[in-house]
Amino acid sequence: MSVSEWTRLLFIFPLLKPVTTSPHLLLPSPNPTIHTSLASPSFTTPSPTAPLISTQDEQCPLSITPPSLVVRYGDPVSANCSIMGTDFIYIGWEVPELIDASIEGDMMVPFLVWTVKTMKEWSVRPTCFRLNDHSGQCVTQLDLTVYKPPDSVSISYVNHIGPELEAQQYSLQCQVQDVAPVENLTVTFYRGQKALAPPQSSNRVQKTPVSETFFLNLTSSIEDDGAVYWCEAKLDLGPDGPQPPPVVKSNHLTATVYFGPQFLCPEKLQVREGDELTCEVRGNPSPSVTWHRDGQVVVPPTHSNGEHAGKYTVSAQGALGKFDFTLDVEVLTAKGTSNDCGIFLVAVLIQLIYWL
Template identity: 45%
Template sequence: MSEGQQYTLQCEVRDVAPVKNLTVTFYRGQTALGEPKSSKREKDEPKPVSEVFTWNITSTKEDDGVQFWCEAKLELGAEGPQPPPVLEVSIPPDPIIIREENPLTLNCSSVGNPPPSYTWTPPSRITSPSNGSVFFINSITREDEGSYTCYVSNEKGSISVQFDVTVQANHLALIIGLVVAVVLLAVIVGVAVFISYHRYYKEGAYNLWDRSSDQRKGLEV
């Protein structure tokens, strides 16, 4: 570097967006020289761009051994970088088959920015449905069968997800009830047989006693 000569400093910035929030500063040592403006700032480019910033200097003898450098800052506010608005919901399996008296859990979790809100519309007698991403029934009945709709919404929009629930009869309870009925019927039949046998035995004993008494009376005469 020769004293009195003019030089152009260059600072290349790659893949930056939005460029309107970009600030490039040239330094001589720890002293700021200036902040050149971006030629693309007015276009408000939403996509990442690359640009070469320049700054002209005239060298002096004081520049001997001094480091010239640049700094690039992307100002995104106090909250820092934010992802773009989005709303995504997983598609549930169709249909959902569950046995009666079992717990039912429906998950309508989604990915969203800003965080989404949830509204449920159940098909049955439930009057106070969940307002979160998970819908839960402790013990489902046949009356709870049908379509459950989850509405997910944020600033990006609204999405509805439908869960079709089929409730099957609890065969275990039916089998237990049938076994109890058979056992009860067997007990009733056993008691009836016992009573009939006991009655028949007593009547036979009385007849035998009466016949013996008549025979003794005949002998005495």
């Protein structure tokens, strides 16, 4: 019989009294490995090919320490199964066939320690069981979670390259590569240090590593120009998991938003004599601006006078097209301003004389 056919290993050694059973018994079977500890030689061992039936209840005297474990893939793991009292024939572990698994026990204390030097199985439910000659068997399972943080996390646009356009909708995607278990994964999108939405999670239930993509829709605005987007993936494995939970952050994605042109001046514009005639026009990229008066292209004066009063048309060519803005310019002369002040003072003096 070849070595590959021996798939179940039974470790037997005395706990409470000497026994004559061979300390190592190999039994061929396709079922998982069973490691046992014998307490009495008078019991006829049942066929190890029979599956264990989960009959765990409050009366089962078995105890696993710790009752739950969270281990990173490739790290060592160990758990102790013990039993209260002496009312048992043997106790044992039933686990998948792991190359470097080992069992340790004490001759005077009824317990078995299951150890794996390098955990390389994803779906493992080690089971400790007890058999006796009057109440049958009872079992208890170790709650074991094997995890792996993401290999990488990246953020990018969905089907878009280059600058955004103002008021257009875009989608961001956060791609998480090779993480397990994915059901414990949450992903959050950020703009700067502000979260853009509640954390997202996957509805997949899979113990082996998978890749998952999360999406966020947004409508671009002027305020988004120069904003930095990124996402983070957090593997929250509960109180038994690593603290703080493993977090992997993505690259930074800097947004460029094309907008404008925008005219930042009133339709009725007053300028003082000698001042420059201006109308600020914003946009990204910077728009091309042309001034017209009476259908002719003009250069706005840098020193205004009364001749510059009238209507102007400011034309701006930007990323979103060409737009025109009409200005009605009034030039305030220094003389007109002085006369206005004099008239006001005379009116005030007349009112004072009337009161007296």
